[in-house]
Amino acid sequence: MKKIKEKCLDVLYPPRCPACGGILEDKQRSICPQCESIFHPVSEYYCMKCGKPVNETEEYCSECRHRERKFIRGRSVFLYNAQMKNSLLRYKYYGSREYGKYYAESMCRYVGRDIKSWRPDVIIPVPLHRRKKRMRGFNQAADLAERIGKILGIPVAEDVIYKSRETRSQKKLDAEERKKNLRNAFQAAGPVTGLRILVVDDVYTTGSTVEAMAECLLENGAKAVFFVTLCTGNI
Ligand SMILES: [Zn+2]
Ligand SMILES: [Zn+2]
Structure with missing residues (x-):
């Protein structure tokens, strides 16, 4: 039954490439072969704390060098460039949820x-405020967490941490404002x-988001907090 439903959905909404938006001819693939090099992975030189790209000679990025972090370590996969930004927009706001697979x-x-190597007991996605989640229809972080948990065999707990109040968009705020904006915004259930x-x-x-999450988790007894994000960057 599920298979038939999936087939119908594939005909109506064929899975598309997260880079060019074209229909994927080969249903086994999650990106077209010619688009594989469009998204740029973070190079081999990255901050040992937060995973941001650094110069060959640096061990930590300037931000991690100057302040203590609540999390132990984190990694990001791709650079947040214009192509990734566009791809994420379609994923988050225009219904291209199949991109989550890639x-x-x-x-x-x-x-x-x-x-x-971090041996996590559980994966927890960064929550959206319930009103925002209702408007968007889904939480992209939870979708990624579910898929990663399934691939790596790690349990996912979506509702343990929730956003207790709506916060301003972080986009136009500097680091200090972001921190203030998120203060006590996350609560543990x-x-x-x-x-x-x-x-x-x-x-x-x-x-600032990961820090605020880590702070909340540690206050509620967590032993150690790590993170992964799809991309890292400043735009
Ligand atoms: Zn493509
Ligand atoms: Zn760093």
């Missing part, structure tokens, strides 16, 4: 080894005592 597969392919937690989100910019 995103999650890439996250596991590029940073799956790091994730496993229950304890996470003694757990090693992997936080999942779509974009990492200044790290």
Whole structure:
């Protein structure tokens, strides 16, 4: 029954390429072969703390060098360039949810080894406020978390952390304003005592969201917090 439903959906809404938006001829693929090089993975030189690109000689990015982080480590897969921005817009706002397959597969392919080495007990996506989730129809971080959890065999707990109030869009705020904007915005619905937690989100910019999540998780008993995001950048 599920198969028939999936087939009908494929005819009505054929899966599309997350890079060019074209219909995928080969249903086994999640991106067209000629588009594979469009998204740029973070190079081999990245911050040992937050995963941001750094110069060959640097161990930490300038932000991690100057402040203490609540999380232990994190990685991002792609650079948040114009192509990735467009792709994410279609995924988040224009119904191209099948892109999640390519995103999650890439996250596991590029940073799956790091994730496993962190030995997380559970994956927790960055929550959206319930009103925002209702408007958008889904939480992209939860979609990525579900898919990654399935591939790597790690349980996912979506509703443990929730957003208790709506916050302004972070886009036009600087690092300090972002921190203030998110203060106490995340709440725990229950304890996470003694757990090693992997936080999942779509974009990492200044790290204020992941920091606020980590703070909330640690206050509620978490043992260690790590994160992975699909991309990292400043636009
Ligand atoms: Zn394509
Ligand atoms: Zn860093």
